[in-house]
Structure formats: structure tokens, C-alpha cells
Amino acid sequence: MSKKEVYIELNFDVSAANYPDCPKHIKPEIALVGASNAGKSSLLNAISNNKKIAKTSKSPGKTKLFNFFKTNKGVIVDLPGYGFSKVSKMQKKQWSEEIPKYFNSRENLKYVFLLTDCRTAFKKVDLEMIDILESLNLHYQIVLTKSDKLNNKEKEKTLQRLKDQKSMMLFSIKDEGSIFTLISKINALLSN
Ligand SMILES: Nc1nc2c(ncn2[C@@H]2O[C@H](COP(=O)(O)OP(=O)(O)O)[C@@H](O)[C@H]2O)c(=O)[nH]1
Numbered sequence: 149m150s151k152k153e154v155y156i157e158l159n160f161d162v163s164a165a166n167y168p169d170c171p172k173h174i175k176p177e178i179a180l181v182g183a184s185n186a187g188k189s190s191l192l193n194a195i196s197n198n199k200k201i202a203k204t205s206k207s208p209g210k211t212k213l214f215n216f217f218k219t220n221k222g223v224i225v226d227l228p229g230y231g232f233s234k235v236s237k238m239q240k241k242q243w244s245e246e247i248p249k250y251f252n253s254r255e256n257l258k259y260v261f262l263l264t265d266c267r268t269a270f271k272k273v274d275l276e277m278i279d280i281l282e283s284l285n286l287h288y289q290i291v292l293t294k295s296d297k298l299n300n301k302e303k304e305k306t307l308q309r310l311k312d313q314k315s316m317m318l319f320s321i322k323d324e325g326s327i328f329t330l331i332s333k334i335n336a337l338l339s340n
């Protein structure tokens with residue numbers, strides 16, 4: 149199989165500012181959630197090998213909408229990033245009302261990837277999100293992003309801690325192995 153066949157073909161579908169505007173469909177859906185700047189857009193670009201599919205930004209808070217992407221097997225949603233200081237009223241409403249509404253009501257939601265920067269993981273906002281996912285019994289995995297920023301010692305330590313820990317994985321857009329691991333997981337999730 150060539151590398152091109154391995155990547156997930158993503159096509160931007162639609163953005164929704166509020167939960168009721170999210171498109172209805174019958175395919176399996178996977179959600180990406182995480183603090184603003186956690187690396188959600190970069191991960192989408194990495195799994196599709198397409199730098200332009202999702203806008204990445206160095207300044208936090210650019211993705212203020214639910215962004216829906218279609219694959220040939222299902223749908224991937226980039227949720228509004230939470231937890232940065234300068235926010236509009238609308239942004240606060242999205243975190244406190246629209247994201248929980250989405251998790252509460254989304255019938256085809258198969259799985260959630262919760263992204264968090266491996267250097268600053270498990271801040272209050274992440275823990276609050278984990279609480280929501282747990283309380284709704286949603287299946288999820290924590291993706292510790294930007295692992296290339298760890299030195300070898302830190303990386304070794306983190307991997308040791310994550311051993312046999314299926315609920316977490318280390319990820320970097322600079323680590324092909326981690327990209328392909330995630331692609332396989334997504335393909336499997338969307339095939340069931
Ligand atoms: N070094 C490194 N930087 C990353 C990685 N993933 C994302 N970034 C950077 O982190 C910033 C935020 O990424 P972005 O994908 O826009 O985050 P989002 O707000 O969650 O969508 C950008 O400057 C990215 O280039 C990674 O794996 N390694």
C-alpha cells in the first residue's frame with residue numbers, strides 16, 4: 149500500500165456555531181476536543197497529509213466553530229477549543245452550553261479524542277472535559293500532543309507511565325508512527 153492510500157481523505161463539509169446547526173447524518177462520527185492550541189487542526193492536517201484541510205493557528209482561539217469533515221466512511225468533527233483568556237460571550241456560551249449539548253445529544257458519536265499538550269496536560273479545563281465525557285459514558289482517548297517537544301528522557305518517562313494505558317497515547321505531527329497509529333484507530337472506529 150502506498151502512503152497516499154494510508155492517509156484519510158478528509159473533505160471540509162460545514163461549520164456550525166451552535167449545536168442545533170450541526171448537520172444531521174447517519175454515518176459514524178468521531179469528535180476532536182481540547183483546549184485551544186492543543187493541536188486539533190494540526191492533527192487533522194497530519195492524518196489527511198493535507199496542510200490546508202484545517203486551519204492551524206499560532207494564536208489561540210481561532211477555531212470558534214464546530215467544523216465538520218467528511219471521510220468516505222464517516223464524519224470527523226473539530227469542536228470549538230476551550231480555555232483561553234480573551235473570549236467573547238459567544239465563545240463562553242459555546243463551551244458551557246453548546247459543547248455539552250453536542251455530547252449529550254449526538255446519537256452517531258462513536259468516539260472522542262481529547263487532545264492536550266503533553267507539556268501542560270490535565271489542567272482544570274481538561275479535567276472538566278473528562279468529567280463530562282465520563283458522566284455521559286462516552287468512549288474516549290486522551291491524545292498527548294506535541295511529543296516532539298519532549299526531550300528523550302521526558303519522552304521515555306511519559307511512555308513508561310503510559311505503558312498498558314489504552315486510554316492515552318503520545319502524538320506528534322512530526323512522528324509518522326503516531327500519525328499512522330491514529331489513522332488505523334480512526335479507520336477501525338469508522339468501520340464498525
Ligand atoms: N512542535 C509541534 N507543534 C505542534 C504540533 N501540533 C500542533 N503544533 C503547533 O501548535 C499550534 C496550535 O496548533 P493548532 O493545530 O492550530 O491547535 P488547535 O487550536 O487545537 O486547532 C500551532 O502553532 C501548531 O503548529 C506538534 O505535534 N508538534
Ligand SMILES: [Mg+2]
Nearest residue numbers: 188189203211
Ligand atoms: Mg484549530
